[in-house]
Amino acid sequence: MKRNPLVPFFIAVIVAATLFTGIRMARSNRASGPAKGQLVGNVAPDFELPTLDGKNFRLSDLRGKAILLNFWATYCGPCKIEMPWFVELQKQYGPQGFQIVGIAMDDASTEDIAKFVKEMGVNYPILIGKESVGQSYGGVGVLPTTFFLDRDGKVIAREFGLQSRSVFVDHIKKALSQGQVQARR
Numbered sequence: 001m002k003r004n005p006l007v008p009f010f011i012a013v014i015v016a017a018t019l020f021t022g023i024r025m026a027r028s029n030r031a032s033g034p035a036k037g038q039l040v041g042n043v044a045p046d047f048e049l050p051t052l053d054g055k056n057f058r059l060s061d062l063r064g065k066a067i068l069l070n071f072w073a074t075y076c077g078p079c080k081i082e083m084p085w086f087v088e089l090q091k092q093y094g095p096q097g098f099q100i101v102g103i104a105m106d107d108a109s110t111e112d113i114a115k116f117v118k119e120m121g122v123n124y125p126i127l128i129g130k131e132s133v134g135q136s137y138g139g140v141g142v143l144p145t146t147f148f149l150d151r152d153g154k155v156i157a158r159e160f161g162l163q164s165r166s167v168f169v170d171h172i173k174k175a176l177s178q179g180q181v182q183a184r185r
Contacts, residue, residue, distance in 0.1 A: 038138075039155045044069070044147065045136040049103065049127040052114045057101075057127050060153065065099045066175035067149040068168070071129065071140040073106035074116045078162035079144045083120045085165050090124045093172055097151065100124040103133065105140060148172065151179030 039045075044067075046060045059069075070086065072079035090100045104113045104126060117126050134140040137147065138158075148157040148171040156178060157171045 039147075040158060042155060043153045044149050044155050045133075047133045047136065049130065049133060052110060052117065052126050052128070057125060059101070062099055062101070063153055064151055064180065065097045066093075066151055066172065066179075067147075067153075068098070068100045068172060068175075069103065069137075069147040069149060070100065071103050071105050071134060071137070071143060071145045073104060073143050074108045074113060075106055076143045080120070081162055082144060082168075083122060085168065087121055087123050089168060089172060093176065096176055098172060098176055102126045103129040105129040105134060105143060148175045150175045154179065 044059065046058065048056050048058045051057050059067075068086070068089070070079075070082070072082075086100050086102075090098070102117075102122065102124060106113075108116070110128060113126065113128070137145075142160045144161065146159045146163070146168075147155055148159075150156050156175055159167065159171070
């Protein structure tokens with residue numbers, strides 16, 4: 001049986017068109033997302049979410065600290081690469097008034113998330129995320145999505161996907177240098 005030589009050509013055209021459309025949509029969403037245009041430079045939306053042990057955690061309770069807010073999931077490969085860095089960064093910068101907060105955005109059970117967190121040696125709070133919180137931050141269609149807040153709670157940067165450790169360090173240093181240190185009550 002002879003194959004039509006145009007079939008591979010048409011398949012390649014369809015694949016290329018699909019990729020082109022997907023890339024354009026991703027760039028469009030990234031450039032025009034509400035968090036990019038409205039959150040950076042403004043106070044981060046406050047929220048209250050449960051921790052792994054069932055207590056309530058309110059973002060505004062951390063005012064006076066620089067914050068790395070990381071939306072992640074247990075199935076996310078890049079998230080697994082970042083987490084050991086975050087453990088190190090929490091140890092390194094925590095004494096200077098820095099706090100990492102992880103928000104689990106997958107459908108795994110609290111027990112499965114807790115097991116995963118323990119295996120990764122996480123030394124910062126992990127919260128059980130809600131879609132509404134993700135939406136208040138402009139949507140988190142890409143995991144990981146990370147926000148950096150200064151000591152006044154203002155968003156100074158947002159990163160999509162896996163970044164180099166040096167990008168995190170630069171944002172952390174900037175966050176620590178901005179805003180007012182507040183006395184602990």
